Amino acid sequence: MTARHTRSTLGARLLLRWQLFLRWLQGLWIKAQVLPDADGATGLPPGGSVCYVMADYSLSSVLILDEVCEDLGLDRPLYPMRGVDPGEPRAYAVLRRWKGALVRRPVPRRNSEVLARLVAHCEEHPDAEIHLVPVTVIVGRAPDKADGFAKVLFSEDWEVMGRFRRLLGTIFNGRDTVVQFSRPISLRRLLDEGDGAARSLRKVSRILRTHFRRVKTSVIGPDLSHRRTMVDRVIQSPAVREAIAEKSRRENLSVDEATEQARDYALEIAANYSYTFVRIAFFVLNWMLKKVYGETRVYHFERFREQALGRTIVYVPCHRSHADYILLSFLLYVRGLAIPHIAAGINLNLPVVGSIMRMGGAFYLRRSFRSQKLYSAVFSEYVSQILSEGVPVEYFIEGTRSRTGRVLPPKGGMLAMTVRGYLRHPVTPVMFQPVYIGYEKLLEGSAYTQELAGAAKKKESLLDFLKLPGILRRQHGEAHVSFGRPVMLDEVLDAHDPDWRDLAGELDEKPGWMTPMVNELGDQIMRRINATADVNPVNLLATVLLATPRHALDEATLRSQLELYRNMIQGGPQGEDVTVTDLHPIQIIARGFELGLLERVEHPLGDVIRIAPKEAVGLTWFRNNSQHLMVIPSLVACCFLRQRGIQREYLTRLTQDIYPYLRAELFLPWPDEAFPEVLERTLEQLHGLGLLEISEDGKTVRRLEGGSLQAGQMSLLARCMLPTLERYYITLAVLAKNGSGALNRPELERLCILTAQRISMVQEFEAPEFYDHGLFKQFIQELRNQGVLVSTAENRIEFDDRVRRMSDDARLFLEKGIRHGIIQVAPQALRTTPQGN
Numbered sequence: 005m006t007a008r009h010t011r012s013t014l015g016a017r018l019l020l021r022w023q024l025f026l027r028w029l030q031g032l033w034i035k036a037q038v039l040p041d042a043d044g045a046t047g048l049p050p051g052g053s054v055c056y057v058m059a060d061y062s063l064s065s066v067l068i069l070d071e072v073c074e075d076l077g078l079d080r081p082l083y084p085m086r087g088v089d090p091g092e093p094r095a096y097a098v099l100r101r102w103k104g105a106l107v108r109r110p111v112p113r114r115n116s117e118v119l120a121r122l123v124a125h126c127e128e129h130p131d132a133e134i135h136l137v138p139v140t141v142i143v144g145r146a147p148d149k150a151d152g153f154a155k156v157l158f159s160e161d162w163e164v165m166g167r168f169r170r171l172l173g174t175i176f177n178g179r180d181t182v183v184q185f186s187r188p189i190s191l192r193r194l195l196d197e198g199d200g201a202a203r204s205l206r207k208v209s210r211i212l213r214t215h216f217r218r219v220k221t222s223v224i225g226p227d228l229s230h231r232r233t234m235v236d237r238v239i240q241s242p243a244v245r246e247a248i249a250e251k252s253r254r255e256n257l258s259v260d261e262a263t264e265q266a267r268d269y270a271l272e273i274a275a276n277y278s279y280t281f282v283r284i285a286f287f288v289l290n291w292m293l294k295k296v297y298g299e300t301r302v303y304h305f306e307r308f309r310e311q312a313l314g315r316t317i318v319y320v321p322c323h324r325s326h327a328d329y330i331l332l333s334f335l336l337y338v339r340g341l342a343i344p345h346i347a348a349g350i351n352l353n354l355p356v357v358g359s360i361m362r363m364g365g366a367f368y369l370r371r372s373f374r375s376q377k378l379y380s381a382v383f384s385e386y387v388s389q390i391l392s393e394g395v396p397v398e399y400f401i402e403g404t405r406s407r408t409g410r411v412l413p414p415k416g417g418m419l420a421m422t423v424r425g426y427l428r429h430p431v432t433p434v435m436f437q438p439v440y441i442g443y444e445k446l447l448e449g450s451a452y453t454q455e456l457a458g459a460a461k462k463k464e465s466l467l468d469f470l471k472l473p474g475i476l477r478r479q480h481g482e483a484h485v486s487f488g489r490p491v492m493l494d495e496v497l498d499a500h501d502p503d504w505r506d507l508a509g510e511l512d513e514k515p516g517w518m519t520p521m522v523n524e525l526g527d528q529i530m531r532r533i534n535a536t537a538d539v540n541p542v543n544l545l546a547t548v549l550l551a552t553p554r555h556a557l558d559e560a561t562l563r564s565q566l567e568l569y570r571n572m573i574q575g576g577p578q579g580e581d582v583t584v585t586d587l588h589p590i591q592i593i594a595r596g597f598e599l600g601l602l603e604r605v606e607h608p609l610g611d612v613i614r615i616a617p618k619e620a621v622g623l624t625w626f627r628n629n630s631q632h633l634m635v636i637p638s639l640v641a642c643c644f645l646r647q648r649g650i651q652r653e654y655l656t657r658l659t660q661d662i663y664p665y666l667r668a669e670l671f672l673p674w675p676d677e678a679f680p681e682v683l684e685r686t687l688e689q690l691h692g693l694g695l696l697e698i699s700e701d702g703k704t705v706r707r708l709e710g711g712s713l714q715a716g717q718m719s720l721l722a723r724c725m726l727p728t729l730e731r732y733y734i735t736l737a738v739l740a741k742n743g744s745g746a747l748n749r750p751e752l753e754r755l756c757i758l759t760a761q762r763i764s765m766v767q768e769f770e771a772p773e774f775y776d777h778g779l780f781k782q783f784i785q786e787l788r789n790q791g792v793l794v795s796t797a798e799n800r801i802e803f804d805d806r807v808r809r810m811s812d813d814a815r816l817f818l819e820k821g822i823r824h825g826i827i828q829v830a831p832q833a834l835r836t837t838p839q840g841n
Contacts, residue, residue, distance in 0.1 A: 016093065023082055027067040036068055036141075036181040038076070039340075052133030052192075053087035054079045054095060055122060058141065059216035061098040065141040069096070072183050088125060088134070092118070097136075099212060115209050123208070126191045127201040135188040138212060140219045142182045182340055184219060186313075218314065218394050218432065231277075235270040238385045239263065243428075247381035262378070269382040272353075273367050275345050281363040282343065289334050295476045296327075297443075297483040302335060303538060303583050308437060308487040309341070316394050316432045318422060319344050321439035322411050322533050323400035325448055328441050331483055332398065333364070345390060347399035347418060351464055387418075388425030394432055397422070401526055407452040408773045409628030411533055411671055413782060414526030416519075423522060424514075426493060427507055436525070438488035438532040442629055444481025444542045445599055449622045481542065481599050486583060488536035496525055530671040536581040539630045541592040542601065544569055544585070546627035547634065549615050551723035556605070556614030561716070563589035568717055571693065573633050577685045579673070582633060624771050627724075632670035634724055636686045639666070641695075641707075641722035642729065642817045649706040652687075652698075658813055659683055665732065668786040669779065695721075727774055729817050730826070734759050735783055736811045737830045739793075744802045749784065752801060755830070756780045762829045 056073075058065060070082045079086060081096035097118035101111040119136075126132050189211065194204045238244060244266055252262040293300065321328055333343040345365040352361065353368045362368075367386070373379045390397065401419060402412035426434050446452070497504040500517040507515065548565045549555050557565070566589040573584050587595065593613060596602040601619050605612040615623060639659055643650055663679045666672060674682050687705065690696040695714050697706045708714040738755045739747075747755070760775035773779075787793045792806050814823060 020082060023063075023067065023070075026063070027071055027082075030064060030067050031071055034064075034068060034143075034181055036072055036183045038072055039182060039184045052135050052190075053085050054135050054137055054188075055085060055092075055118070056081045056096040056139050057116075057119075057136050057212055058096065058098050058139055059100065059213075059220075061101045062141075064143075066096060068141050068181060068183060069139055087132075088122075092121065094118075097122075099209065099216070115205055119209065120205055122191060123195070123201050123205045126195050132192070134191045136191060136208065136212070137188045138186040138215050138219075140182075140184040140186070140216060142184070142220075186215060186219065231274060234386075234389060235267065235274055237389055238270050238274075238382060239266055241385045241389075244378075244381050244385050247378045251378045266378055266382050269379050270386060272350075273369065273383055273386050274362075275365050275367040276359070276362040277345070277365050278363040281360075282337070282365075285364055286334065286337055289330065290338075292476070293331065293334060293483075296447075296480050297331075298481070300331065300335065300483045300485060301538070302339075303484070303486040304536065304581060305335075305339060305487055308490070309339075311490055312341070312435065312437070314432065315435040316391055317344070317396040318391075318434060318436045319396065319398035319439055320401055320436050320529050320533075321398070321441050322530075323402045323405045324409075324441055324443065325405060325446060327443075327447055327483070328400070329398065331441065331485065332439060335485055342396055344396035344398035347397070354464065384421045384424060387421050388428050391422065391425050391434065392429035392431045401529060405448070405452075407455055407625075408776055408779070409625035410631065410669070411530050412778065414530055416522040416526055419525055420518065420522045423493065423497075423518070423525075427504070430505070434493040436491040436493065436529055438491070438529050438536065440484075440486040440488060440533050440536045440538060442484040442486075442538050442540055442543070444483075444540055444595070444626075445479070446622070446625065447475060447480070449625065452625060453621050479599060481595070482540065484538040484540055484583075486536045486538050486581070488532040488581065491525065491528055491532065493525075496521060496528075527671070531673050534632050534671050535579055535673050537583075537630060537633060539570075539573055539582070539584045539633065541585050541587055541595040542599065542623070542626045543630040544592055545596045545601065546623040547630065547724055548720065549613075550620065550623060550627050551720045554614065555620050556612050558610045559593070559613050560610065562593065562613050564713065565717060565720055566592055568693065568721075569634065572637055572689065573630075575689055576633065576637070577674075577682050578633055621771055624773050628773070631724070632672055634721075635666055635670055635672070636682060637690060638721050638725040639663075640683070640686055640690065641718045642725050644707040644718060645722050645819075646816055648710075649704055652703050652705055655705060656680060656683060658816065661810065661813065662729075662732075664790055665783060665786050666728070668789070669728070669782055726818070727771070729814065730763075730822060731756075731760065731774065731779060732783060733811070733814045733818060733823065734763070734826055734830070735780065735787075736807055736814070737826050739801070739803060739807050740811055741827070741830050744804075745796065745800045747801050748799045749795070749801060752784060753777065753780055756784075759826065759830050763825060766825075 056069060058069070066081060070080050073080045079095055081094060083095060085092040085095040097116045099116055101113075103111050122134050122136075126134055189208060191204075191208065194208055195201070197204075199207065239248075248259065248262045248266050251257065251265070252259050255262075257265075319332065321332060329346050329348075333346070337343050343365055345367055348361065348366045348368055350368045350370050352358065352366070358366075358368070367390075369383060370376075370379065373383065387397070399418045401414040401416075403415040404412070406412050422434065500521045501515065504515075544566050547569060548562060549557065570584055570589075573582060576582075585592065593602065596613075597604070601616055601623065602613055603616045605614060636659075639662065640655070643655055643658060660676075660679055660683075663672075664676055667674070667676070687696065687698070691698050695707065695718050697708065698704070699706075707718050735752075735756050738752060738759060742755075757775050757777055757780060760780070764771065764774050784793070787803075788795075792810075793801050793803050796802055
């Protein structure tokens with residue numbers, strides 16, 4: 005290095021003064037938010053010299069960085085690098101420079117001159133250490149900023165930004181600026197690998213280019229300006245070419261005809277992402293979501309942001325409403341992350357609307373394509389390609405919206421495609437991000453109730469948009485979004501096959517561990533969704549009032565029960581990720597009135613609060629959202645419905661027998677072997693809340709005397725679980741009445757549903773979710789998993805004495821009238837149902 009590179013000349017000093025003046029002038033308007041690297045650090049590692057590296061030269065970006073570094077007390081990019089002798093005139097480098105006043109073109113060069121000098125310096129001085137700190141400055145994508153049409157229009161994208169547009173972007177978005185520091189790169193460590201200066205320079209340049217592309221992708225989304233290029237890559241991939249050849253042979257088509265069909269499939273599937281559309285849609289959705297939900301509360305987002313750096317994100321939310329994907333995409337965008345590409349059912353590919361959704365990142369899949377090998381190959385390759393590009397993806401592994409409010413058993417199709425795609429192109433680590441979404445009022449509430457009662461699912465159509473004005477006028481409360489603890493795909497693969505990396509790019513046959521691994525992955529995601537649930541006021545009100553015979557309580561009792569459940573969930577064994585409303589019971593009740601869910605009946609002895617007419621059935625959905633958080637205390641409380649005291653050992657055996665079925669249905673986090681510890685913690689909690697008494701020797705557990713406040717609270721707590729236990733008993737009663745080997749599985753499921761429907765019809769409160777086919781199917785499957793039921797060669801169901809023992813245990817939980825009612829109804833259903841298929 006020579007003296008001409010120092011700032012000792014008068015011209016250099018004047019240039020510095022000019023740049024500092026411009027920085028002061030720019031700083032009057034621009035306000036930057038600093039994001040640390042993945043380790044939480046900002047800028048400088050200990051020891052050595054520092055050079056900041058940016059992808060493209062922009063004077064405004066350099067000035068923003070200099071002001072941020074001064075504020076943080078870091079080395080400043082406008083000043084000479086310290087520790088490099090002779091001095092480097094500035095402490096920053098850029099990979100690309102642009103020329104042209106109107107049409108911007110890159111300056112042709114192979115590498116940054118500054119980087120070349122720094123590599124040469126380290127080569128000449130073996131003791132020298134220089135850290136390259138990648139920095140990304142983005143104007144117009146700061147978190148939590150969401151107003152102004154011009155701001156949206158002039159925010160960052162992948163297009164080369166001319167000087168005039170950059171000026172406009174700075175004017176409109178200067179206060180919405182992000183400065184993202186990334187992990188430093190050690191030049192000394194690269195040179196110590198022995199590749200020589202020239203190869204080290206090329207290597208570090210390649211690393212930096214890849215890094216900047218990934219950072220920009222994570223913030224504004226992928227560079228998808230060439231959709232047809234992506235389609236061509238999919239068609240030319242080996243897997244799709246093989247599927248084309250097979251279809252050509254099987255259906256006697258020419259290769260060109262089969263290729264054209266594959267291309268049609270790819271165009272049917274592929275998104276058509278548009279940054280301009282996303283900006284405008286964001287502006288519109290900001291207004292709409294505020295009208296519909298008012299406020300959206302978000303939990304654990306910063307933890308997720310830190311873990312997401314450097315990884316390809318697959319968002320896997322629970323599916324509650326059509327609003328889910330709109331809400332999540334909006335929240336990610338407003339917090340400075342790229343919106344994901346969303347797997348949508350082909351039923352949503354409506355005229356005009358389907359094309360608009362493509363521009364927002366939707367890609368479409370058919371409901372079933374198991375027998376369509378070419379379509380399957382094209383879809384799998386498309387998913388693999390976008391994952392390898394680092395594109396964030398979102399899909400709902402439940403397969404459909406939950407009509408009951410519980411999370412549904414996962415379907416492994418998209419998970420398996422994601423895993424296979426990653427094994428073919430393991431470019432960046434994949435992170436599955438569970439997301440819990442909750443509402444205080446549903447857009448589709450009445451439709452869900454009708455579908456559970458047996459009505460056919462209404463097909464989506466353009467006429468649905470006529471309902472939008474009514475939706476915007478109604479009060480829907482708040483929405484709640486909680487980011488759970490992620491599942492790292494590499495860790496899951498390591499647990500099933502430590503040598504899985506040897507399969508990378510050569511996945512000709514499905515490994516034997518693939519199916520159980522995908523099943524375990526799906527269950528793990530659903531459990532982590534439930535483990536980060538949010539309990540809102542409507543969840544608490546529904547849980548308390550639906551447990552009463554007439555869905556009503558006096559106001560004082562309602563308040564005490566709400567406070568009890570809040571304390572129980574906050575102090576329960578579910579973990580620190582569960583959040584509960586911070587409203588007090590009086591405010592919770594007020595929210596219920598505000599949403600039109602409650603009504604007050606005045607009385608001289610005290611007002612009664614009850615569920616408003618026609619709202620009870622819909623509130624079962626909200627009760628089920630949080631049922632998994634109350635299930636263990638409620639199960640314990642059920643043991644005291646028919647008796648005041650019970651031996652602790654017997655209590656443990658009773659609850660432990662039922663727990664595997666509750667764990668499967670509600671995706672509880674604790675394995676069967678951990679349940680005794682969870683039970684002990686629950687007993688201690690109920691004892692601490694004054695609901696249970698434990699004998700001095702610890703062998704007997706008692707509830708308080710009948711007539712006391714605590715006895716009434718325990719009774720209400722127990723009734724939260726009774727509908728579930730009744731469903732279980734219906735299945736056992738149908739099995740016992742027909743005998744071992746008499747029914748096949750479809751017959752058993754149908755008879756259980758008919759029995760539940762009949763019982764529900766004669767009860768005061770008919771809730772269609774009580775006879776939901778999916779819940780009976782799930783319980784029967786778990787009976788098979790536990791070995792209680794086995795299938796013969798003729799597909800008949802056989803069982804042993806455990807069915808009788810489980811039926812006998814039900815006497816402790818269920819009242820005699822309920823048990824006899826179930827036993828009486830079951831034979832009637834059996835006699836009117838033909839045997840056989």
